[in-house]
Amino acid sequence: MIRFVDATKVYSNGVVGLRNATVKIEKGEFVFIIGPSGSGKSTFLKLIMHEEVPTDGEVYVNGYSVHDMPRSEVPYLRRSLGVVFQDFRLLPNKTAYDNVAFAMQIVEATSREIRRQVPLALGLVGLSKKAKAYPNQLSGGEQQRVVLARALVNNPAVLIADEPTGNLDPKTSWEIMNLLEEINQRGTTVIVATHEKSIVDAMKKRVITLDRGDIKSDEQKGIYFNED
Amino acid sequence: MKIRTLKLLVKEGANNVVKNKLMSFASTMTVVVTLFFLGIILLIAVNITSNIEAMKRELRLTVFLKIDVSPFHREEFVNFIEEKKEAGIITDYVIISKEQMYEDMKQILEDEVFLKGLTVDNMAESFEIKLANPDDSDELIKQISEFRGVNSENGIGYGKDELNKLEAILKVFNYIVMAVLAVLMVISVFLISNTIRLTVFARRRQIEIMKYIGALDSFIRWPFIIEGLLIGFIGAVLSFIFTSLAYSWIQNVMNVILTNLNLATLSILEFSPVALQIFVIYSIFGVIIGGIGSFLSVRKHLNV
Numbered sequence: 001m002i003r004f005v006d007a008t009k010v011y012s013n014g015v016v017g018l019r020n021a022t023v024k025i026e027k028g029e030f031v032f033i034i035g036p037s038g039s040g041k042s043t044f045l046k047l048i049m050h051e052e053v054p055t056d057g058e059v060y061v062n063g064y065s066v067h068d069m070p071r072s073e074v075p076y077l078r079r080s081l082g083v084v085f086q087d088f089r090l091l092p093n094k095t096a097y098d099n100v101a102f103a104m105q106i107v108e109a110t111s112r113e114i115r116r117q118v119p120l121a122l123g124l125v126g127l128s129k130k131a132k133a134y135p136n137q138l139s140g141g142e143q144q145r146v147v148l149a150r151a152l153v154n155n156p157a158v159l160i161a162d163e164p165t166g167n168l169d170p171k172t173s174w175e176i177m178n179l180l181e182e183i184n185q186r187g188t189t190v191i192v193a194t195h196e197k198s199i200v201d202a203m204k205k206r207v208i209t210l211d212r213g214d215i216k217s218d219e220q221k222g223i224y225f226n227e228d
Numbered sequence: 229m230k231i232r233t234l235k236l237l238v239k240e241g242a243n244n245v246v247k248n249k250l251m252s253f254a255s256t257m258t259v260v261v262t263l264f265f266l267g268i269i270l271l272i273a274v275n276i277t278s279n280i281e282a283m284k285r286e287l288r289l290t291v292f293l294k295i296d297v298s299p300f301h302r303e304e305f306v307n308f309i310e311e312k313k314e315a316g317i318i319t320d321y322v323i324i325s326k327e328q329m330y331e332d333m334k335q336i337l338e339d340e341v342f343l344k345g346l347t348v349d350n351m352a353e354s355f356e357i358k359l360a361n362p363d364d365s366d367e368l369i370k371q372i373s374e375f376r377g378v379n380s381e382n383g384i385g386y387g388k389d390e391l392n393k394l395e396a397i398l399k400v401f402n403y404i405v406m407a408v409l410a411v412l413m414v415i416s417v418f419l420i421s422n423t424i425r426l427t428v429f430a431r432r433r434q435i436e437i438m439k440y441i442g443a444l445d446s447f448i449r450w451p452f453i454i455e456g457l458l459i460g461f462i463g464a465v466l467s468f469i470f471t472s473l474a475y476s477w478i479q480n481v482m483n484v485i486l487t488n489l490n491l492a493t494l495s496i497l498e499f500s501p502v503a504l505q506i507f508v509i510y511s512i513f514g515v516i517i518g519g520i521g522s523f524l525s526v527r528k529h530l531n532v
């Protein structure tokens with residue numbers, strides 16, 4: 001599914017985002033990426049979705065060779081991924097429903113498919129009642145649910161979330177994490193970068209720990225290391 | 229691209245025009261002004277050309293016979309003219325007799341004093357000859373001047389040289405017009421691409437999000453280009469309306485001026501016969517300006 005082979009990312013200013021990472025994530029896994037600020041979590045995820053390209057080594061995602069890929073193919077790679085960010089990133093001038101539908105319009109789905117899939121996705125994240133609301137009429141947790149629905153609606157093989165609960169209170173964070181687990185149980189590979197110690201410890205998933213660009217540990221049913 | 233996607237993108241583009249009212253207004257006005265200048269300059273050029281053409285058609289070669297021409301020499305010349313008419317070089321001619329000329333002179337010189345010395349007998353008979361092709365005039369004038377009955381010293385007149393000068397001036401005018409138009413076009417493409425650049429900038433978050441969820445470059449680009457095309461077309465329609473209003477005003481003013489200056493032979497063209505052409509030209513130019521403007525800025529600032 002996802003394979004990093006000795007992948008290194010050195011930014012143009014010389015900072016190493018990720019160093020010689022070799023890691024494999026199988027279909028259907030749930031993986032936490034943890035580590036202190038600046039350790040390379042976002043870099044790791046950016047390499048997966050071709051927002052950054054490795055300066056050395058290889059990255060394979062859903063059959064695409066991301067390290068060596070023509071620009072024209074990037075949209076297709078992205079369609080095989082669902083992405084969720086800390087700051088939500090919804091289109092402010094579209095309703096919750098239209099934000100989700102937009103992701104389907106981009107892949108040229110028929111309006112029949114859209115009318116069928118969008119309510120299902122909104123239902124899955126428990127937001128059917130707020131379909132007509134605009135992002136600024138929704139709470140942070142609700143906005144993140146819309147983002148999840150948008151990420152899911154095209155049935156991506158992999159869901160990537162970069163600190164999805166970073167702007168949410170503990171209770172809402174748990175709700176979002178539970179949703180991610182539910183999504184994972186339906187067969188989607190889920191990769192979450194996070195600082196949420198208690199959640200990581202409680203969920204007993206695979207945990208990849210980064211430290212200054214290095215993979216420090218990679219454990220099944222791992223826990224959050226103390227940062228000191 | 230599927231039809232439903234095209235529809236969606238056109239809708240997005242149209243929405244953008246409506247939502248960014250200020251930007252759209254600014255860009256549209258740029259197009260309106262550019263096309264307005266284009267149209268007015270074009271109409272001036274068309275008017276000058278058509279008047280010169282009309283003058284050319286009305287141009288007549290005037291040939292005076294000698295006052296004391298013998299019937300034989302007169303006959304000789306008339307035969308020549310008839311021949312040329314058969315041959316199609318001369319379309320038509322009229323003879324102005326001595327008597328007629330005397331009457332005309334009487335009309336012009338109302339004052340009896342001047343008429344005292346004038347009698348029918350010191351009038352010369354003349355021919356007003358219309359040529360099929362004004363370019364034949366030099367050759368014909370040469371031949372005519374050889375007739376013994378013709379007053380070749382100062383009795384042959386043709387206004388072609390003046391017209392040629394006018395035409396030369398018109399040519400220069402046309403080049404200047406084209407240069408001015410090219411500059412105008414470049415300026416308006418630049419202005420449009422700037423306004424579209426601002427709308428691209430205003431929507432960079434949206435573009436980023438679209439890229440994250442796997443939108444193709446074309447999907448991101450088209451609404452902007454459609455926005456440019458629409459602005460160009462709307463500008464063309466508005467400019468057309470302004471032009472037709474301005475032109476009919478100019479037409480009225482010019483007609484009054486020409487009448488007062490006794491230049492009624494010059495005429496200002498009506499707008500309606502050229503309205504369709506003007507509209508088509510405006511639409512094409514408007515759409516080109518808008519399309520190129522937005523294409524440039526999207527390519528440069530969207531990096532997609």
Ligand SMILES: Nc1ncnc2c1ncn2[C@@H]1O[C@H](COP(=O)(O)OP(=O)(O)OP(=O)(O)O)[C@@H](O)[C@H]1O
Pocket residue numbers: 011012013015016017035036037038039040041042043044
């Ligand atoms: N575009 C960039 N240009 C230069 N350096 C960068 C860039 N992006 C990240 N870095 C650097 O790379 C390192 C890893 O950054 P990254 O964003 O991957 O960390 P992170 O683990 O996601 O941190 P956080 O928990 O704060 O989000 C940091 O030192 C960061 O300053």
Ligand SMILES: [Mg+2]
Pocket residue numbers: 041042043162
């Ligand atoms: Mg980060």
